[in-house]
Amino acid sequence: MEGNLTKGPILKTLTKLAIPIMASSFLGTLYNITDMAWIGLLGSKAVAGIGVGGMFIWLSQGFASMARMGGQVQVAQCVGRGDKKKAHGYAQAAVQLAAIMGILYAIVALIFTKQMIRFFKLEDPEAYASAFIYTKIACGLIVFSFLSVTLTGIYTAQGDSKTPFYANLIGLATNMILDPLLILGPGPLPKLGAAGGAIATVTAQFIVMSIMILGIVKQKKENVLKGISVFEKIPAEYLRGICKIGIPTALQGMAYCVISMVITRMVSAFGAEAIATQRVGGQIESISWNTADGFATALNAFIAQNYGAGEMGRVKKGYRASQWTVGIWGLFITVLFVCVPRPIANIFFHEPKAIATAIDYLIIVGFSEAFLCIETTTVGALSGLGKTHLCSVISIIFTSARIPLAIILGGTSLGLNGIWWALSSTSIVKGVLFVIVFQWVTRTKKQVTA
Incomplete structure (x- = not known):
């Protein structure tokens, strides 16, 4: 296989796998930020419309994660056990499932585009038109994204994060x-x-998928x-x-998106600038x-392989090394958002009201960034354990x-900022809780395998 993650120095092995994945994730962020930066030149109404359309892209990723996560964990555990036949079977099934879904x-999405967008009660015609066309194109060709994320997961399960x-x-x-x-x-x-913006994104997703297939x-x-075949029975x-x-x-992914949709509908009561801020702020x-x-994706593959091989000691050490890394990164983002929010907001917004709203958002959610990073990584670790x-x-x-x-909180004097505090405070709680849960689960695993 490309990479056996059950041997060698833990930090070096994990970092070698993680760096290309983190870079890929950062590139994914740049995809979205690039779109928003250019769309921002069209005004906050266009940004709000694409923000609504982007919600349905996000929802699709919840569906896509079924094939990606299921395939990645099962393939990695089979690789750890040395069962190449089953690893191939799970890889093929994951790709087929991704294509079908x-x-x-x-x-x-193509049949119910109007009904989907009406949920958000967009009053402005320009915002509605942007949401409609963006959703039609980006969701209509979403299969490229489904296949890309699933292929990425299976490559990673084998220890290949470079491709x-x-x-x-x-x-x-291409997108830029x-x-x-x-x-x-x-x-x-x-x-x-x-x-x-939608055409550029879909084209980029097609190219990513094609390169991985060519690989x-x-x-x-x-x-x-x-040797996989998309047309065989699963x-x-x-x-x-x-x-x-x-x-x-x-x-989990779909519920998270649906909850965000409900909150976006609450935010819409504060105007197009508020919706645009939530969307761009999220990016x-x-x-x-x-x-x-x-990093969580890398840790997931590392833990799944080592768990499959019965190496619980390496599982725990890999988790600790990962948490130090992402925790420091999260603290850096906290400092950036809390201390210098205005220059960041100025990149995406050009109206005074929208800039002021974005500054409040960045400061408030900034306090939760380290906890958010820890939560995300721990979810990857627990998923690797099944x-x-x-x-x-x-x-x-x-x-x-x-x-x-x-x-x-939104009904108090905090107004819109109360909604931002609801997002930030729950992220802090989840970050702490997931760490406690991981420690409990790994202690139980040790007792079972002893």
Whole structure:
């Protein structure tokens, strides 16, 4: 296999795997930030519309995570046990499931686009039009994204994080070139606005997927993805194995998105600037959580392989090393958001009211960034142990608490800032709780395997 994560120095092994994944996650953040920076030149109404459309992209990632997480954990555990046949079977089943779910999601989104957007009660015609066209294009071709994230997970499960990184790097370069050309239409090119942003993103996702597929064909080394067929019937054994791990993760992701949609509807009462701030603020914030998610993906593969091999000592040491790394990064983002929010807000907003709203958002959520990073990484670690159901229950319960908390705090003199505090405070609680849960789970595992 590309990388055996059950041997060698723990920190070196984990870091070697994690750095390309973190870089890939950071590139994913740049995808979104690049879109928002260019769209920002069209005004906060266009940003608000794309923010609403982006919610449905986010929701799709919850569905996609079922095949990605289920495939990644099962493949990594099989690799750790040395069972190459089952690793190949799980890889094929995950890719097939991703393709089927991506196509089904696209069909539903195309049929019910108007109903989906109406949920947010967008009053402004410009914001509504941007949301409509962006959702049509980006969700209509979402299958490329589904396949990209699933292939990334399976590459990572084998210890190969470089191929997805190079694929995402080329995809980002494509996106950065296409964004200004398609969104703003310089010279003789047509100004496509929101549609241009969606086309640029979908094109980049197609390129990322294609490069990873090409990598399977070109690689001379053994790869569990070699020889897979999308058209074969998925064996029930592999489908059950993927669903057992993947469904709780998918439910967690979708619930998180639905909760955010409800909160976005509350935010919409404060105007288009408030919606734009939430959307753009979330993308800026993804500098911390997307990077942490990259490390969590590496840790997930590391822990899954070592757990499969019965190396619980390496599991615990790998987790501790990861938490130090992401914790320091989270603290750095906290300092950045709390101390210098205005320069960050000025990149994306050009109206005084929108800038002021964004500054408040960055300061308030800034206090939770280190906890958010720790939570994300710990979820990856617990998922590597197969405890996705436990992660799902904890995450859904405490993320759901944001809704009543936002209603209570938003109804006080804090107003919109009360909603931001609901987001920040629950992230802090989840960060602390997940660490406690991981310590409990690993103690139990030690007793069982002794």
